Amino acid sequence: MSDLLKDTRIVFMGTPEFAVASLDALVKAGARIVGVVTAPDKPAGRGMKMNESAVKKYAVEHGLHLLQPVKLKDPAFLEELRALQADLQIVVAFRMLPEVVWNMPPKGTVNLHGSLLPQYRGAAPINWAVINGEKVTGVTTFKLQQEIDTGHILLQDSFPIGEDDNAGDVHDYMKEVGARLLVKTVEGLAAGTIAEKPQDEVVSDLNGGNGAVANVDGGKAGAALRHAPKIFTETTKIDWNKTVYEVHNLIRGLSPYPGAYSYLQDKTLKIYRSKKEIAPPTIPPGTADTNGKTYLKFACPDGYIHVLDIQLEGKKRMTIEDFLRGYRF
Structure with missing residues (x-):
């Protein structure tokens, strides 16, 4: 020193x-x-x-x-x-x-x-x-x-x-x-x-000296700078009409706080961890599908989001396996 x-x-x-x-x-x-x-x-x-x-x-x-x-x-x-x-x-x-x-x-x-x-x-x-x-x-x-x-x-x-x-x-x-x-x-x-x-x-x-604006991930010259405003409640609501990647990234980006949320049988469901399944969905976007034991997934236009770590309104945070053991659809 x-x-x-x-x-x-x-x-x-x-x-x-x-x-x-x-x-x-x-x-x-x-x-x-x-x-x-x-x-x-x-x-x-x-x-x-x-x-x-x-x-x-x-x-x-x-x-x-x-x-x-x-x-x-x-x-x-x-x-x-x-x-x-x-x-x-x-x-x-x-x-x-x-x-x-x-x-x-x-x-x-x-x-x-x-x-x-x-x-x-x-x-x-x-x-x-x-x-x-x-x-x-x-x-x-x-x-x-x-x-x-x-x-x-x-x-x-x-x-x-x-x-x-x-x-x-x-x-x-x-x-x-x-x-x-x-x-x-x-x-x-x-x-x-x-x-x-x-x-x-x-x-x-970033743009070879031409004065235009670029994205840090190598976006095209002239693209807008990305900003990082404060996270509000409306930001955290999941739009199931988005792609699997967009929804997965929203969940990752809001975990562990404040948490992305949706609804399950009219109750708020916060989702902290998920995985992607790219496959033609057989149900409308936002619809939940489960076998009642090992998985709960929601449809997007291009596939499904499997929820792995969640918290239902009024309950503690838990893994999907623990949740399904005690929840009845």
């Missing part, structure tokens, strides 16, 4: 378990973490006990200076943040920052994003990459600017998405890949060896 990195004063901002991997990687690399900013404790569960973020738990265990502002523009928080005299701020899975915060340190604020920017800008890049059937995704470190996910790119790393990987699988692998990339980014910034690249140039490079 270079003295440059040890001398770089870093404030880390994050909340969930995904961010802990990055914070832990920085701590183990010897980075100088002068402060950690995370969400305030919130009541949760039936007993409404105060719930601490994963990042807070890690910070407390490792004796890191902790800040939990309710409002990021609060003068008292801003004063405390300035007092830390950070050279660099790092943001991983945190809320949107006001300019007065992200523009504070002299070396700027670096964000770790779960896609190969400029593809999949937005709140749910992992989900949408899987929903859209991407075979490759990755992580990007970039400098925060005014518009969301549009800042200059620092470094990127890619990895494959398996045919049956779900969003949870991609998330778990991505947090480790992202943590390594973040350490490499901080080392490069400390040494002054990273050249920032505007995202407009990346968009142009």
Whole structure:
């Protein structure tokens, strides 16, 4: 570890378990973490006990200076943040920052994003990459600017998405890949060896410099960039008129949370895992077929979706075999 990195004063901002991997990687690399900013404790569960973020738990265990502002523009928080005299701020899975915060340190604020920017800008890049059937995704470190996910790119790393990987699988692998990339980014910034690249140039490079937009999976020049907006309830409803591949990808992309759903005998059925059967269907799309013992499948125009891991309204999540043992059609 270079003295440059040890001398770089870093404030880390994050909340969930995904961010802990990055914070832990920085701590183990010897980075100088002068402060950690995370969400305030919130009541949760039936007993409404105060719930601490994963990042807070890690910070407390490792004796890191902790800040939990309710409002990021609060003068008292801003004063405390300035007092830390950070050279660099790092943001991983945190809320949107006001300019007065992200523009504070002299070396700027670096964000770790779960896609190969400029593809999949937005709140749910992992989900949408899987929903859209991407075979490759990755992580990007970039400098925060005014518009969301549009800042200059620092470094990127890619990895494959398996045919049956779900969003949870991609998330778990991505947090480790992202943590390594973040350490490499901080080392490069400390040494002054990273050249920032505007995202407009990346968009142009994807298409041989003609300025048109391409998809990360090699789509035709002129095709629109893919975005990753927040997942809403209407997004999670299965349309059985879609192809087997589209439905399978939706189920993968929404598992384990929030879960794709349909209906079984007028009750909501969440589906967390499925497999494809490409064959001419003998029943209308959306119709369920079962032998009552080992399989339950729904028809699509080009085949069937076998549901393997489900949760019926009012019941716990279970395998299809366990479900069929106790369910009567």
